[in-house]
Amino acid sequence: MKQYLIAVILVASSGLGASVQAQVSDSESLATQEVPQAVAEQITCDGPDIGMMGRVFAGGVVFTATCPGNHANYIQALVYANDAQGTNARLLMFPRPGDDPADSLSNIRWFPETHEVTEIFVDPESKICRTEGRWRVEAEGRPKLIFWRQTRDCDGKKGWRIVTDRRARR
Numbered sequence: 541m542k543q544y545l546i547a548v549i550l551v552a553s554s555g556l557g558a559s560v561q562a563q564v565s566d567s568e569s570l571a572t573q574e575v576p577q578a579v580a581e582q583i584t585c586d587g588p589d590i591g592m593m594g595r596v597f598a599g600g601v602v603f604t605a606t607c608p609g610n611h612a613n614y615i616q617a618l619v620y621a622n623d624a625q626g627t628n629a630r631l632l633m634f635p636r637p638g639d640d641p642a643d644s645l646s647n648i649r650w651f652p653e654t655h656e657v658t659e660i661f662v663d664p665e666s667k668i669c670r671t672e673g674r675w676r677v678e679a680e681g682r683p684k685l686i687f688w689r690q691t692r693d694c695d696g697k698k699g700w701r702i703v704t705d706r707r708a709r710r
Contacts, residue, residue, distance in 0.1 A: 567595040570603070576626025579603045582619045584631060584643050594624060598655040598677035602632075604648075612662040613646040620681030634659075634675055635685045637703040645673075656686070662694060669694040 572591045579592070585607030593604045601621050609615040621629040633641035645659040658674045674687040691699040 567593045567604075570594055575603065576621070576624075576629065578626035578629040579619045579621060582629050582631040583617050585615070585617050595650070595652075597650070597652060598681065599679070600681055602677075602681075603629075607644050609646070612664070614648075615644050615646050616648055617644040618648075618657075620677070630681060632677070632681060632683055634673070634683045636673065637685075637688050657683075660696075664694050668692060670696045672696075 570592050575592050583605045585605070594601055595604075598620070601624050603619040603621065603626075604616045605619070607615040607617055618632040619629050620632050621627055631643055633643060634645060635641050645657065646661040647659055649658045651657070655677045656674055657677065658672065661671045661673075663669060668690045669692055671688070671690040673685065675683040676686050678684050685704060688703040689700050690703060691701065693699045
């Protein structure tokens with residue numbers, strides 16, 4: 541019931557309708573002692589030790605841990621496992637254009653039906669101030685970059701440059 545109310549509020553206030561509704565998925569809060577050891581060992585950020593969230597996603601279970609962020613970015617590390625017990629747990633590494641893969645994402649939006657996650661990252665101190673990425677989590681929990689755009693405009697209103705080509709979006 542609580543998730544339904546949240547979805548209704550988001551739909552009513554955003555005007556995005558189905559895309560917001562698609563993001564509502566069942567996630568479960570896990571106390572620190574409920575997190576499988578194999579999952580906890582994968583986290584590389586120095587986040588607070590307050591437990592994690594887990595959700596069925598892309599044929600397995602994705603556990604999320606909050607990492608240190610700032611006023612513009614809510615950062616999370618994602619660990620994929622075959623099941624809720626943490627079997628074959630591995631930190632998801634997200635490929636990015638021209639950079640090493642990232643071990644965490646910012647301001648995540650979930651799309652369970654398509655097995656996709658998105659991020660919006662804002663860094664006013666960087667030459668490229670705002671980036672937006674989209675990944676499809678494929679077999680065995682492997683993220684594939686399918687869309688990336690970036691701009692020097694921190695508000696994200698102009699100057700966008702798409703970095704991925706159309707073939708990546710398939």
